[in-house]
Amino acid sequence: MTDSVVEIAGLLQRRTHFELGPVELSIPKGCVTAIIGPNGSGKSSLFRLMLGLSKPDEGSLHLLGERLGERDDASLMTRIGYLPEGAIELDDRLSGEAKAAFVRQWYPGWNEAVYRELLRRFEINPALKLGRMSKGMRRKYDLSLALAHQPELLLLDEPSSGLDPIAWKTMIDVLHRYMERGDRTIVMASHIVEEVRRLADYIVFIVQGRILGIYEKDALLASWQTMYADAGGRDLAWQQMPGYRSGEMSGGTVYKVVTDQAFEAERWLDAQSVTVINRQKLELDEILVQLTEQARGVL
Numbered sequence: 001m002t003d004s005v006v007e008i009a010g011l012l013q014r015r016t017h018f019e020l021g022p023v024e025l026s027i028p029k030g031c032v033t034a035i036i037g038p039n040g041s042g043k044s045s046l047f048r049l050m051l052g053l054s055k056p057d058e059g060s061l062h063l064l065g066e067r068l069g070e071r072d073d074a075s076l077m078t079r080i081g082y083l084p085e086g087a088i089e090l091d092d093r094l095s096g097e098a099k100a101a102f103v104r105q106w107y108p109g110w111n112e113a114v115y116r117e118l119l120r121r122f123e124i125n126p127a128l129k130l131g132r133m134s135k136g137m138r139r140k141y142d143l144s145l146a147l148a149h150q151p152e153l154l155l156l157d158e159p160s161s162g163l164d165p166i167a168w169k170t171m172i173d174v175l176h177r178y179m180e181r182g183d184r185t186i187v188m189a190s191h192i193v194e195e196v197r198r199l200a201d202y203i204v205f206i207v208q209g210r211i212l213g214i215y216e217k218d219a220l221l222a223s224w225q226t227m228y229a230d231a232g233g234r235d236l237a238w239q240q241m242p243g244y245r246s247g248e249m250s251g252g253t254v255y256k257v258v259t260d261q262a263f264e265a266e267r268w269l270d271a272q273s274v275t276v277i278n279r280q281k282l283e284l285d286e287i288l289v290q291l292t293e294q295a296r297g298v299l
């Protein structure tokens, strides 16, 4: 893995009904990392911790090489863009222009031409009061604002929430362009499989406040497969198959088995003279379901 932009060590946050961590996580620079997890698994909590908006009970966070909370984080925060999960209601009475006038003072990297171009592409009228914008319009406005100061690290909490398909495509294109320079990093939480597939290089799974791991997306999608294997009626020790996750009979002598080590599983089956009659790659949401069910069983 390349240089890391986010380094989290021994991070723990205890709430009355929820515990996040302990989190150990290293997020690579120059890549898009998607954090995927069920509702309430701790994605937004992790973002808030990364921004210093809430405090951990234990552990440390380093962002862009600086330890969070060690000194005044104000200058560090000017290097970070953040799109929260929901709009900030306090801003409702401001027009887009008034909000931008306020924000641009804080960010040395503010680029007026980029801001104007984003408003144009997203078809936003900045003269409107933020509280009068539709949900999708407001989302596009907030995304434009988060990008206008050209942050080194962009944190996006469910960025496409409320966007129509045209705006969604524009957003994907805008984010691809933002990444073109090669030295910028996006960390995003998303429930949209297609969005993750198009944007992410790495996937982090989080379930019940625990990080299950960080995976290179293409390798992950290649390694999780459902195989339909015909052992000709023989009784095989399926659970010893590399990467075995689940299995069941699927009619006749065909066994349907899910593995997260497709290559090794195939070799194992071959060595036992089992014919694989069909293979299907799992989608990201199917992988999440498998991991969630397993984690819920053991946590």
Ligand SMILES: Nc1ncnc2c1ncn2[C@@H]1O[C@H](COP(=O)(O)OP(=O)(O)OP(=O)(O)O)[C@@H](O)[C@H]1O
Residues within 6 Å of the ligand: 015, 016, 017, 018, 037, 038, 039, 040, 041, 042, 043, 044, 045, 046, 085
């Ligand atoms: N300020 C808070 N005080 C106490 N508990 C909180 C607070 N904020 C969040 N939680 C709890 O932390 C847990 C994780 O919430 P969080 O919003 O991080 O989940 P999420 O993964 O972002 O969910 P979603 O996919 O629904 O957006 C939930 O059980 C939530 O109730």
